[in-house]
Amino acid sequence: MNDVIIVAQSLTKIYDQMTDYPVKSLDHVSLEVKDGEFIAIMGPSGSGKTTLIQCLSTMDQPTDGQVYLYGQPLSHFTDYEICQFRNQKIGFIFQDYQLLDYLTIEENIAFPLSMNNVPTNKIKERVQKISYKIGVEDILKKYPGECSGGQKQRVAIARAFIGQPEMIIADEPTGNLDSQNTFELMNILKAFHEKEHKTIVLVTHDVMVASYASRLLYIQDGKITEQLHRDDFQNQNEYFKHIVKLNSQERYMLFQNG
Numbered sequence: 001m002n003d004v005i006i007v008a009q010s011l012t013k014i015y016d017q018m019t020d021y022p023v024k025s026l027d028h029v030s031l032e033v034k035d036g037e038f039i040a041i042m043g044p045s046g047s048g049k050t051t052l053i054q055c056l057s058t059m060d061q062p063t064d065g066q067v068y069l070y071g072q073p074l075s076h077f078t079d080y081e082i083c084q085f086r087n088q089k090i091g092f093i094f095q096d097y098q099l100l101d102y103l104t105i106e107e108n109i110a111f112p113l114s115m116n117n118v119p120t121n122k123i124k125e126r127v128q129k130i131s132y133k134i135g136v137e138d139i140l141k142k143y144p145g146e147c148s149g150g151q152k153q154r155v156a157i158a159r160a161f162i163g164q165p166e167m168i169i170a171d172e173p174t175g176n177l178d179s180q181n182t183f184e185l186m187n188i189l190k191a192f193h194e195k196e197h198k199t200i201v202l203v204t205h206d207v208m209v210a211s212y213a214s215r216l217l218y219i220q221d222g223k224i225t226e227q228l229h230r231d232d233f234q235n236q237n238e239y240f241k242h243i244v245k246l247n248s249q250e251r252y253m254l255f256q257n258g
Contacts, residue, residue, distance in 0.1 A: 011065035027222035040213035091160030150181035
């Protein structure tokens with residue numbers, strides 16, 4: 001059985017709690033993230049997807065409920081230990097890349113290692129290795145402003161991978177990409193997951209992207225309303241069809257209730 005990395009227990013997150021218009025982004029959400037899983041989270045805009053992964057990755061704290069890291073409640077960790085967990089165990093990929101424009105591509109990829117005081121020779125070695133693997137070795141001396149969207153997202157992936165994290169958290173990583181770049185990016189993530197047995201938690205609106213995951217969570221109004229497991233279906237095509245059907249049904253219900 002795979003070890004459980006993160007457990008979310010009855011997470012509730014309320015923004016603007018002390019105002020006249022509080023917003024409940026999460027409503028008693030519980031789930032486990034196991035070592036080596038590939039989880040996709042879908043749902044309409046404003047449903048709580050990003051808030052959920054922010055809480056799972058310790059980027060944000062729930063208003064109520066508890067997050068457990070390797071069986072220990074988050075409240076037992078110091079701020080420094082939480083920061084170390086996030087820096088050493090998790091790689092982040094964002095829709096808008098979040099590259100530093102004043103750094104070269106090489107420096108952007110190396111940034112997490114530089115922040116952790118890794119020796120310069122080790123940094124260069126690992127940047128070269130990951131850049132060839134991701135396919136950005138020809139643009140290392142360029143700046144982000146000189147690169148296409150697809151190139152920027154590859155750089156963001158390289159930066160996320162370079163620290164050799166145990167988990168990747170990806171928030172709409174294909175949101176700004178065309179279909180070809182989306183296909184290439186997802187195959188990179190798929191290879192990372194299958195060859196290195198790493199955990200991926202990914203938020204997406206794209207049913208094709210979601211079909212790469214072994215487990216799908218559908219979240220609406222701050223609650224997980226549906227789950228699909230790829231192993232419950234005869235083949236990948238059946239799994240994809242059910243994701244499309246689920247997404248269409250949930251959006252139709254949202255429209256009807258609206």
